[in-house]
Amino acid sequence: MDNRKIYAGSPIFRLFATDVIETDIPIMSGICLHPKERVQLALQRERESPASSDMPAYVFVVNIAMPGPPNYHLVFYYGVDDMSKIDGSDGSPSSKLCQEFFFGKDDTFRNNTFKLIPQIIEG
Secondary structure (H helix, E strand, C coil): CCCCCCCCCCCCCEEEEEEEEEECCCCCCCHHHCCCCHHHHHHHHHHHCHHHCCCCCEEEEEEEEECCCCEEEEEEEEEECCHHHCCCCCCCHHHHHHHHHHHCCCHHHHHHHCCCCCCCCCC
16 A cells, blocks of 8 residues: 565575476376476485485476477476475464465365466567
8 A cells, every 4th residue: 555565585485496398298287297207306316315305395386388289388396495384383474375275175275376477578
């Protein structure tokens, strides 16, 4: 109302990787389940050598599918190292919100909350 901006603080998640993937058929769900996908490969390395784990405690992936042919996916990987930031246990409003979003029982809250609004300045 007063047009003042308030610093939100440090981000909860950190962007740790991005990929552009070309596929024959669009992958609309479960992109992280593909055996040659980045998260699966990292989990395999972790199983083989647990002491050298580089995986965050929790990974959130945004998959933007661009229709084709060819079909491309722009995939963003975000990680959080401190689970209390997203499981509601640190008591902060953001942690409680994340707990409902990431660990809630159905997609209704997620579908009504997460909005991705792209902006193309020049195309």
